[in-house]
Amino acid sequence: MIYMNKKIGILNNTDLYTILENYLENEVKLYNFEKEIQKFEDEIIEDKIEIVIIDRNIMNLPEILKRLRLIERIIILSGSRSDYKLAFKYIKKGMIDFFLQNDKFEEIKEILKEVEVKKENEYKKFFVKDENSWQTLIKIEDVYMVTYDRMNRKSILMTKQENVFAKKSLQEIEKILYKYKKFLRVDRSAIININKVEKIDAEKGLVLFDNGEKSYQNDSAIKELLKIMNAKREILKLF
Secondary structure, eight states: OGGGGSOEEEESOHHHHHHHHHHOSSOEEEEOOOSOHHHHHHHHHHTTOOEEEEETTOTTHHHHHHHHHHTTOEEEEEEOGGGHHHHHHHHHTTSOSEEEEGGGGGGHHHHHHHHHHHHHTTTOEEEEEBTTSOEEEEEGGGEEEEEEETTTTEEEEEESSOEEEESSOHHHHHHHHTTSTTEEEEETTEEEEGGGEEEEETTTTEEEETTSOEEEOOHHHHHHHHHHHHHTTOOOBOO
């Protein structure tokens, strides 16, 4: 299992760190969050941590979870039995991947196995019923952007090969794509695969994809994209 050998970062849980450091073959590192979120994020990236275990009682938990999602880390929330309800809510919203009860630390090995399965299934395919009622099979990884054609009342999935008109609404497609961290709803009528963005021209409001396609977005969408691209260290501004 690949993820049985990945580096694990534990945030603000010294007791769990001491246990897992001796229990797992994985390299485990402890982080004490007493600094800016950006600095913590930088350390996670620099240390090549791919799995982060976060204590439920940490301050600014929602903001930290959001930032870790942007850099595509596997997130495990740790806590007591009474935290199951909160953990379930976060899992449902896609904010975390798993929950580890502190006094059942041995379950971490099963979680790591599930992480591997989760990663293997990340690039699934899904069927979209097009305007002629044909079923079109689309790979998640091939979707560059999804927009909505108000005039024809259809969603448009832009892929590397073609544009597919779908009967599903943008909201329905967003629910399918939400669990894949690479997709961002930038406004009411567009979802963008941030991994496919090559360049952004903030002055022109232009997004250039790695297949050469272009998309003009409003100011708020551009600001959100720039924020994420900066966090991922992938932005290249055009002048």
